[in-house]
Structures are given as structure tokens and as C-alpha cells.
Amino acid sequence: MTALLEVSGVSVSFDGFKAINDLSFEIGPAELRAVIGPNGAGKTTFMDIVTGKTRPDVGKVLWGETSVDLLKLSEAEIARIGIGRKFQRPTVFEDQTVFENLMLALKKSRLPFKVLFFRASADDGARVEALAREIGLADSLEKLAGILSHGQKQWLEIGMLLAQEPRLLLVDEPAAGMTPQEREHTTDLLKEAAKTRAVVVVEHDMEFVRRLECKVTVLHEGRVLAEGSLDHVTSDREVIDVYLGR
């Protein structure tokens, strides 16, 4: 199986601090992967590099069957190529309705003139409604996103990600601030999504990671410390020392 995303030998430093240090990472086209690690391990910087927000000093980031060099693309181009990202804090457009938020994310032409003359078809509306049902917001389509609860905002953002129909989903702490039931729902959504695409979940909460039942990558000081099943990595001496043992 060839990898969908291949990160190799990437390093980046901010003012002398090595945030990412010779990191290599691979994920297949339909795979769920959890990335864990203590604070400052470089989890968020890793996502920044893949999505084009941060440029690494050295290393390669290759994408897809034709090995597109992601380092040459802008953030918007990377998003259009099929990489979606969910931020740590829910970032939805609070001043707009749930419907507008989802419609904004729906996979359609992003060109200004196309968007200017875009009018949602019945089909588009149906897709948005289906998504809203999936994330439990079917009754809130006309509500402003700003008045939703924290957990609902998290879901709306996940819904927006799904609407983009990305081939790779990067999800930063999706369960933060959610109730136990909401967490369960989120786990199901992510597992379901990973059947047809690659999903990378960055998470602190070990209980949540356990429920994902997937391969785990442990980051520490900007590099991969261990990789494998959760039981495998949690029995790793080094991992226990730097992370779990404390």
C-alpha cells in the first residue's frame, strides 16, 4: 500500500528552538491514526507544516499517488488538494448560521467569480441537511453558530471538514470540552470517516485514544518516539519515561 501522505526528514526551528527535529511520518489512504505526546512535542507544528502554515527548514512532504510536493503549495491550494484541518479551539463562523457554515465548506469551486454567481441547488441543500443530521444539528440549521454550545461547535467544525470531502483529515483535540456522550458520538464519526479516508487525530486524552482502536504515533521533542498499537507504545520504556510515567 502506498502512502497518501509522506513526511520525511522534516526539521523546523523557531528562534533556535527545534520544534520539529528530523520527523518522518506516513499514513495510508484509509487509515485512522492517533498522534499523542506531551506538551511542546511538536504535534501542532506538525499539522502546521502539513497544511502549509509553517515552512520547514529541511525535509520533504509528499502527497498522493503522484507525489505532489506540498511545500510548494499555499494553504488554500493544500486545502483544495484534499487536506482538511480542525483546530484545537472550535473555529466556526459565529456570525453566520449553521447552514451558511456548512455551505461555505461544501466541496465546490472556490474561485471568486464562480462563488459570486453560485446559488445553492436543491441537491446542495440536501447534502447540507444530511451532514447536519450526521452531526446532530439538523434542527439548528438556521441558528447562528455563535449561540451553539461548545460541543456543538466542535461538531459543526467536524461537519464542515466532512463537507470539504478531504482525503486526509487532521483533527486537533476533537474531544476537548465534550460530555461523555458527545465524546462517544465523536469517536463513531471519526472511525466512520476513516473507512474512506485518512484521519490523523491529535489527542491528550488516553481514554479517548483507546476507544479509537488505531495505530498510535508518539511524538517527543519534535520527533517520533514510538509507533504501534496503544498497548505496544504504552509498554515502551522510553515512552513511559518521557510521557506516561510522570
Place this chain on the structure above:
Amino acid sequence: MSRKPFILRNPSVLVFLLALAAFTAAVTLMSEAFGAGLISTSFVKTLGKTLCLCLIAVAMDLVWGYCGILSLGHFAFFGLGGYMIGMWLMYARTEEIVLAASAAEAIPPTAQELSDAIAVQIFGVVGGSELPPVWSFAHSLPLQLLLVLLLPGLFALVFGWLAFRSRVTGVYLSILTQAGTLALSLWLFQNDSGLRGNNGLSGLQNIPGLDDVPQAVVSVWLLWASALALGGFYLLAAWTVSGKFGSVIRGIRDDEARVRFLGYSVEGYKLFVFTLTAMIAAIAGALYYPQAGIVNPAEVAPIASIYLAVWVAIGGRGKLWGAVIGAAAVSLLSSWFTGGQAPSIPLGFYTVVWVDWWQVLLGLGFVAITLFAPNGVAGLIERIFVREAK
């Protein structure tokens, strides 16, 4: 989704257009030229100019209130529009005068003599006797009209491309636009700019070819033209922000990075809105200055663009009709206070003369609005209506 016509889905647009039509009809019926003569010709011009200011306020609301780009330079585009139309007005008018003067002579002047005589007439005040290259198209109305759109559009495109590509945002962008405006105004002040230095272009109220039409009639025609432009561009602006495009630019205003990660090229959208609104501002200017009669570099001064932002802030950002209310109310009040009509207030030890104190009043009003009604007058009006509806 719903297939109702645009205008029915947005009743506020319909209300605005009807109000504008009613206003225009009322002014026409009270004008000296077409009605009862209750409104003087100079006041008709003031109202016509106010409509142009409302139009540039709509442009400002689009770029700032919706897209979040606080441009403090849109009045430069307004002024440039005025200069572009002013060049033709002045050239064609002077040509008429020169031709009339030489009509008595036996031999009609050659093209060169005609052009020289026009140049002396126009540039005598700044000691010039030749038409500068920038006047190359001044003889042609269609070309100058094209320049009204193209020159400010090109300026906005180049400036915006450089600024947005380098991700200049927020207050830094505002400062850049102010600097650009200042540079333009300083350049225009120079005599060798080719645009008559601080004299500016004058006599613009005399429309060439309309010598025998009295100003009373011309003023109403220009009012109609201004109303038509305001109505048309209001409709265009409302349509633009009503759909997904509006959703994208409001997203850019609130969280630019998020929009980028959705795959939209934020820079492209900003450039589009910046350039479009610069062109709308230029059209507003091209309609304003024939009613004002004169355009000079002071009009392009940085403070004018700041006033524009104040109007929109007072009226209510992110509401097109709010911007119109703000521009109309503040500019009319301003001309009332500074025109000397407002009665002075004698306090015994000091007399409040409004010409001086109006700025203070405006400043206090702006602070009060910012503190107590951040959504401006439009926000206040909406709050009242929402409360009644409950």
C-alpha cells in the same frame, strides 16, 4: 433552496429603493426647475452630492463592514474619479470658449492653435502653456469615462496585490492606505503634476454642450444620475453580499486563516472587493464633482478617508442601509453646522460657534456610538424593531 426573486428575499433592499425613489421624486417636485421651488438649486446640489457620499459609504461598508479591510484611502479613489471626469469637463468647456472667441476671425484656428489656446487658458494659473501628457485623452468623453473606472481600478489592483500578497492586515494596512492617500494628495498639490496644483480643476458645474440649460435643471439631472447610481450599486452590493460570496468575505473578516484552510484564496477575494469598491468610489466621485463645481488636492487629503470610516461606523458597519444613513446624516449635519446656519450659543463668558465646535461634537458623537452602540445607528434601529416584534 428557495427560488423567490432576490428582491423578495431581501425586503430591506426593496424598502431602500422605494425610499430613494420617493426622495428623488419629492426633491424634483420641490425644485426650482421642475416644481414648486421650495428647494433652492444650491440645496438640490447639496442633496445630490449627499447621494454620492452615500454611494461611497456603500463601497466603504462593503470593503470594511463586510470584508474587514479598514481602508483609509477610499476617498483617494473618489477624488481620482472626480479628476478624471473634471479633465474632460474643463477641456471641452474651454474648447467651446476658445472656439466662440475665434468665431469672429476670418481664418478658423488649426488643431494645433486650438490645442495651444486651450492649454494657455487652463494652465495659465500655474504658468504653463502646454497640455501635459496626462491630458492626452481629455478631448474625448468616452475615454475619460473609461479612465474614471480604469485608473482607480488599476491603482487599487496594484496596491492591493502588493499589500494582500504580503499578508498586510489590520492597522498596518490602514496605515499603508493612509500613506498612499497622502502621497497622492501631495503629488496633486505640485504645480508640475499636470493637474493645476492646488487650484485643482474648476468650473465643473458648467457641462459642455448644455450652455443654454439653466443650472437649476442641470442640478436636478445630476441628482437623478446620482440617485440612479446609488440605487444601482446598492442593489449590486446587496446581491453580492447576499449569497455565498458574502458568506466568504464575512468569513474573511472574522477569521481569515480559517477561510484559507477551507481552500479559498483569501488574497484573491480581498483584491476583488478592494478593486470593485475603489471603482464604485470613483464613480461616486465622478458624479459628485460636477455638482460641487471644483475638485482640488485638499479633497483627497487623508482626513477625508477617515471621515468616510466615521460615517460608516456611526451608521452601522455590515449593514448597507446603515452606511447610507450614517453618510447622509453626518455629512448633512456637517454642512449645516459648518455652513454657519446653526445658531451660536452664547454662554456669557464664551460663545459656542458651531463652525469651530462641530468637530468636537462629531468626535463626542463618535465616541458615544463606539461605546454605547457598537453596531451604529442601524444596530439601534434594529434593536428597537426586534424588541417591538417580541
